[in-house]
Amino acid sequence: MGEKRYVDDRDLSVCKPIYAVWEITLKCDLSCAHCGSRAGSARVEELSTAECLDIVRQLAAMGCREVTIIGGEAYLRKDWTTIIKAIRDAGMDASMTTGGKNLTEKRVVDAARAGLQQVSVSVDGLEDVHDQIRGVSGSYAAAMRSIALLKQHGIKVGVNSQINALSMPQLPEIMERIIAAGAVGWQLQLTVAMGNAVENPELLLQPYELLTLMPTLAELYDSGTARGLTIVPGNNIGYFGPYERLWRGGPDGQGHWIGCNAGQNTIGLEADGTIKGCPSLPTAEYSGGNIRDLSLEEIWRHSAALRFARERTVDDLSGHCRTCYYADLCRGGCSWTTHALFGKPGNNPYCHYRALQLEKRGLRERVVKVKDAPGLPFDRGEFALVEEAIDAEVSRPMPQELRSPRSVRSALTVLP
Amino acid sequence: MTDIPGRVPPRLELCPRCSEHIYAGTNLCPHCGGEVPALLAAREEAIAEALDALQRLEAALALS
Ligand code: SF4
Numbered sequence: 001m002g003e004k005r006y007v008d009d010r011d012l013s014v015c016k017p018i019y020a021v022w023e024i025t026l027k028c029d030l031s032c033a034h035c036g037s038r039a040g041s042a043r044v045e046e047l048s049t050a051e052c053l054d055i056v057r058q059l060a061a062m063g064c065r066e067v068t069i070i071g072g073e074a075y076l077r078k079d080w081t082t083i084i085k086a087i088r089d090a091g092m093d094a095s096m097t098t099g100g101k102n103l104t105e106k107r108v109v110d111a112a113r114a115g116l117q118q119v120s121v122s123v124d125g126l127e128d129v130h131d132q133i134r135g136v137s138g139s140y141a142a143a144m145r146s147i148a149l150l151k152q153h154g155i156k157v158g159v160n161s162q163i164n165a166l167s168m169p170q171l172p173e174i175m176e177r178i179i180a181a182g183a184v185g186w187q188l189q190l191t192v193a194m195g196n197a198v199e200n201p202e203l204l205l206q207p208y209e210l211l212t213l214m215p216t217l218a219e220l221y222d223s224g225t226a227r228g229l230t231i232v233p234g235n236n237i238g239y240f241g242p243y244e245r246l247w248r249g250g251p252d253g254q255g256h257w258i259g260c261n262a263g264q265n266t267i268g269l270e271a272d273g274t275i276k277g278c279p280s281l282p283t284a285e286y287s288g289g290n291i292r293d294l295s296l297e298e299i300w301r302h303s304a305a306l307r308f309a310r311e312r313t314v315d316d317l318s319g320h321c322r323t324c325y326y327a328d329l330c331r332g333g334c335s336w337t338t339h340a341l342f343g344k345p346g347n348n349p350y351c352h353y354r355a356l357q358l359e360k361r362g363l364r365e366r367v368v369k370v371k372d373a374p375g376l377p378f379d380r381g382e383f384a385l386v387e388e389a390i391d392a393e394v395s396r397p398m399p400q401e402l403r404s405p406r407s408v409r410s411a412l413t414v415l416p
Numbered sequence: 417m418t419d420i421p422g423r424v425p426p427r428l429e430l431c432p433r434c435s436e437h438i439y440a441g442t443n444l445c446p447h448c449g450g451e452v453p454a455l456l457a458a459r460e461e462a463i464a465e466a467l468d469a470l471q472r473l474e475a476a477l478a479l480s
């Protein structure tokens with residue numbers, strides 16, 4: 001997928017927003033059971049076209065190299081191609097993440113003409129599971145149709161998938177389908193306990209399930225690579241252990257996970273102008289300010305909410321991460337995943353190395369929901385972490401009826 | 417505007433015995449207990465021997 005977003009040591013030596021992920025609207029035509037932002041309706045007072053174009057100018061001036069537009073559904077903003085064109089005219093790469101439900105051929109043609117270079121389409125299972133998770137029947141077929149359309153019109157296309165209790169058993173078959181459809185990249189990410197996912201806790205993998213998942217991913221990685229599909233781990237897949245070299249080794253095999261990059265070379269923007277160090281972080285605790293009040297540079301430079309990962313040390317970690325061999329480098333893995341669970345980053349049970357260490361001692365970890373989320377975009381509930389014998393007899397409830405803001409609907413084609 | 421200094425993280429190496437990631441300069445691998453400097457020296461020696469054997473083989477083939 002995008003090459004310009006990847007950083008080297010020179011980039012890392014200076015905190016500047018090289019890669020921006022920008023929610024340009026919260027309006028959405030899907031209704032996903034895992035949606036962290038609880039997308040559906042547009043936010044109150046989303047940015048105007050003029051404000052968006054000014055953000056593009058500010059991002060370019062600060063050294064940004066790639067902007068990924070997301071939503072909700074980015075294409076539901078009337079001026080989405082104007083924004084794409086401005087990004088390209090400012091010398092940055094433009095990419096998009098989409099569910100593809102209403103990505104018509106006209107929209108694809110318009111986006112290609114505006115300069116959109118690559119798109120990641122969300123595919124979260126085979127038809128039954130995808131449509132159940134995405135909350136709209138027909139959404140799997142639409143996603144697959146979108147992959148074909150994008151390819152046909154010369155836009156580089158990849159897929160992103162959520163890994164959860166429903167999709168995990170289907171991963172090998174999903175890979176077959178997306179290779180057949182023409183995808184060249186596959187980004188994988190664990191479903192995180194945020195937004196709608198808090199209402200569906202059975203959907204979340206348990207940390208000990210990484211012991212089964214990671215060898216499966218390693219097999220898929222090898223067979224995917226042999227067939228031209230690059231598997232890219234999301235920031236919450238890892239860390240270290242036997243497969244790190246596979247995911248992050250790079251061409252010389254020397255690469256590895258280097259810790260959360262939020263607010264260092266990554267920036268997240270919400271549709272009403274709220275700025276965060278990473279698009280996925282909880283808004284209440286990680287909003288660095290609003291572009292309507294301060295310049296992007298001022299927020300980036302001075303906001304404590306954006307500086308948190310720059311200044312984090314081992315002393316800020318807790319649990320097994322605090323005493324981990326890799327603590328100083330890793331600093332607890334993905335901040336989003338852990339903050340969503342426990343209200344602070346720095347203690348990450350979703351770590352393969354950690355699960356393997358515990359397994360050697362006959363132990364495992366399990367997360368249990370103890371408090372609901374209030375029901376706002378990017379909100380969180382509360383989870384407790386249980387450490388128990390690896391063979392403890394605890395039933396693993398599987399998701400039955402998924403809860404989302406709207407129940408499964410048939411063909412949603414009329415949009416405001 | 418001055419640059420905001422960033423953190424360039426340390427680069428890990430792979431233990432010559434167990435292939436797990438270790439910090440550069442590690443003496444005793446925390447994963448397998450291997451003595452890293454001795455293992456590295458042994459590996460260098462094995463590579464040198466293999467190269468030497470290869471060169472001798474190539475020379476012998478060139479003469480025949
Ligand atoms: S246990 Fe924590 S600090 Fe150690 S590698 Fe895993 S996530 Fe990183």
Ligand SMILES: [Zn+2]
Binds near residue numbers: 431432433435436448
């Ligand atoms: Zn070792």
